Amino acid sequence: xKNYISSYCKIKNGTVIVNNNxxxxxxxxxxxxxVKEIYRSIKPGYAKFFKMDDISKLGFxxxxxxxxxxxxxxxxxxxxxxxxxxxxxxxxxxxxxxQDTIQDNNNYFPSPAIFVYTLPNIMIGEISIRxxxxxxxxxxxxxxxxxxxxxxxxxxxxxxxxxxxCLTGWVEYSENGYEALIYLVxxxxxxxxxxxxxxxxxxx
Amino acid sequence: MEKLKVQIIEQLNLEDMExxxxxxxxxxxxxxxxxxxxxxxxxxxxxxxxxGIKVEDPKEGKKIFESVKTLAEYIESRKN
Numbered sequence: 029x030k031n032y033i034s035s036y037c038k039i040k041n042g043t044v045i046v047n048n049n050x051x052x053x054x055x056x057x058x059x060x061x062x063v064k065e066i067y068r069s070i071k072p073g074y075a076k077f078f079k080m081d082d083i084s085k086l087g088f089x090x091x092x093x094x095x096x097x098x099x100x101x102x103x104x105x106x107x108x109x110x111x112x113x114x115x116x117x118x119x120x121x122x123x124x125x126x127q128d129t130i131q132d133n134n135n136y137f138p139s140p141a142i143f144v145y146t147l148p149n150i151m152i153g154e155i156s157i158r159x160x161x162x163x164x165x166x167x168x169x170x171x172x173x174x175x176x177x178x179x180x181x182x183x184x185x186x187x188x189x190x191x192x193x194c195l196t197g198w199v200e201y202s203e204n205g206y207e208a209l210i211y212l213v214x215x216x217x218x219x220x221x222x223x224x225x226x227x228x229x230x231x232x
Numbered sequence: 233m234e235k236l237k238v239q240i241i242e243q244l245n246l247e248d249m250e251x252x253x254x255x256x257x258x259x260x261x262x263x264x265x266x267x268x269x270x271x272x273x274x275x276x277x278x279x280x281x282x283x284g285i286k287v288e289d290p291k292e293g294k295k296i297f298e299s300v301k302t303l304a305e306y307i308e309s310r311k312n
Contacts, residue, residue, distance in 0.1 A: 075266075078247035137281045140273035141245070 029187045030062045032217025037094035040207040047140045059206045081122040081145035083201040090210040110150045110163035110191035117202035163191040173198040175226035243278045256301045285310045
C-alpha cells in the first residue's frame, strides 16, 4: 500500500519552511532565541512551552507549524495518530545542562526541571499532550537522518493498521547546530512517502 | 516578597510574568499560578540553593508552597 506526505515543516539556520513556503526567518544564531521568536510569531498560547528544554521546543514548534492547516484532529481519532521521530545526538545539550547542576560538589543542586527532559522521547510526550495524540510512538537514534528506515517503519505502522496518520521526521540539536524536519504521513495525498520524496523535503 | 517572586519566576521559567502579576496570597498550585509537581521540586531546590533551607518533611510542602506569602513566612521562620 502506498502512503503519502501531506504536510511538512523544516527548520534550519533560522529559516522555517512549511509546505515549500518560507514562513519565518530569524537572524538569531542560537536555537533558544530562534524558537522563542517563532513562538512569539505564531502565538500558540501554551505557557508550558517555556518550561521545555530547547530540543523539545524545536520539535514542538515544528509540529505546531506543520499541523496548522491539516485539520488532523477532525479527521482521525486520537489513537489513530502516531509519532515517530529520530535524531543523532539524543538530548546531549540538555544532558550537559543537567550535568552542570551536579558537577560541583560545593554547588550541588540537581535540577528536577532539567532532568525530566534528559530523554529524547519526552519531546514526543510534549507534542502528544498538546494535541492529545494517543497512537503508536517511537524515538530512534541514527547517525544521520535515515529516510529508508523512517519510511519503512512508518509505512509498516500504517499498513498494518496500527495507525492511520503519523507525524514523523528528524529533530536534531547538538553543539554543532540544530535542524528539524517534521512531516505528516497519511493514506491519501499527492506526494508518495518514499525515500526519494523524503530526501527532497529534507534537503530544502 | 518581591525578591522571592523574582526568584520563583526565574527558577520556574515563568516567561512573560512579572513579580506584580503574582498576588501575595494567590495559590501557587491548582487554579492560581498553575504550577505542577516538577515546579514543586524546583521550589524545594530554590529554598536550599538560595536560603540554605532543607524541606525535610514532604508533608510540610503543601502548607509552605500554598502562596508566596506562606513561602516567605516559612523562610523567615527558618531564618530565626
